[in-house]
Amino acid sequence: KQEVTQIPAALSVPEGENLVLNCSFTDSAIYNLQWFRQDPGKGLTSLLLIQSSQREQTSGRLNASLDKSSGRSTLYIAASQPGDSATYLCAVQNYGGSQGNLIFGKGTKLSVKP
Amino acid sequence: NAGVMQNPRHLVRRRGQEARLRCSPMKGHSHVYWYRQLPEEGLKFMVYLQKENIIDESGMPKERFSAEFPKEGPSILRIQQVVRGDSAAYFCASSPDTGLLYGYTFGSGTRLTVV
Numbered sequence: 001k002q003e004v005t006q007i008p009a010a011l012s013v014p015e016g017e018n019l020v021l022n023c024s025f026t027d028s029a030i031y032n033l034q035w036f037r038q039d040p041g042k043g044l045t046s047l048l049l050i051q052s053s054q055r056e057q058t059s060g061r062l063n064a065s066l067d068k069s070s071g072r073s074t075l076y077i078a079a080s081q082p083g084d085s086a087t088y089l090c091a092v093q094n095y096g097g098s099q100g101n102l103i104f105g106k107g108t109k110l111s112v113k114p
Numbered sequence: 115n116a117g118v119m120q121n122p123r124h125l126v127r128r129r130g131q132e133a134r135l136r137c138s139p140m141k142g143h144s145h146v147y148w149y150r151q152l153p154e155e156g157l158k159f160m161v162y163l164q165k166e167n168i169i170d171e172s173g174m175p176k177e178r179f180s181a182e183f184p185k186e187g188p189s190i191l192r193i194q195q196v197v198r199g200d201s202a203a204y205f206c207a208s209s210p211d212t213g214l215l216y217g218y219t220f221g222s223g224t225r226l227t228v229v
Binding site: 031032036045049 | 118120147149154156157162170172207213214216217218220222223
């Protein structure tokens with residue numbers, strides 16, 4: 001059974017710092033891995049989607065990497081800003097699972113202090 | 115492009131009542147997925163629907179919960195005889211046929227409180 005773990009559960013950093021969020025999964029047979037952002041009381045915003053054949057994806061100040069064999073992904077945020085404060089969720093789509101059946105971690109709650 | 119629309123945003127029901135949650139997918143999306151987020155828990159997949167068909171309901175509780183996506187109109191998640199443990203945020207996502215390639219778009223959720 002696939003399990004997704006995100007460490008740390010919470011992180012507080014000063015503005016301007018570069019930071020890394022971690023995601024690990026127990027079963028490496030995945031189609032893809034997706035990083036989301038969730039703001040309090042809001043829905044999920046997709047940040048980056050990495051297919052199993054890819055090693056990384058970049059969007060602006062965000063870079064996500066995937067090491068499928070070791071069951072790990074990282075989300076790197078450069079030059080953090082207070083507006084980056086949110087909960088970051090990692091989700092995997094299992095190979096052989098139905099479309100849309102994502103397995104989520106519990107998230108890392110990020111707070112960027114001005 | 116209004117995105118995935120869910121309503122109501124907040125819903126309060128007394129124990130034993132029925133809750134109906136609605137989801138209109140993005141324009142051009144024919145696949146709908148429902149998730150539940152319990153307090154302090156991660157999102158859990160419930161059900162995947164296409165128009166008039168349930169594709170995967172492996173995450174749906176066996177009793178009191180049902181979902182539909184009719185030919186016309188929004189997808190509906192229905193919870194009968196609600197209990198306090200049903201209090202959660204319910205999220206809907208949608209995708210085109212290529213969801214596996216391009217991912218999924220989520221709505222803002224419905225927060226159900228059972229009193």
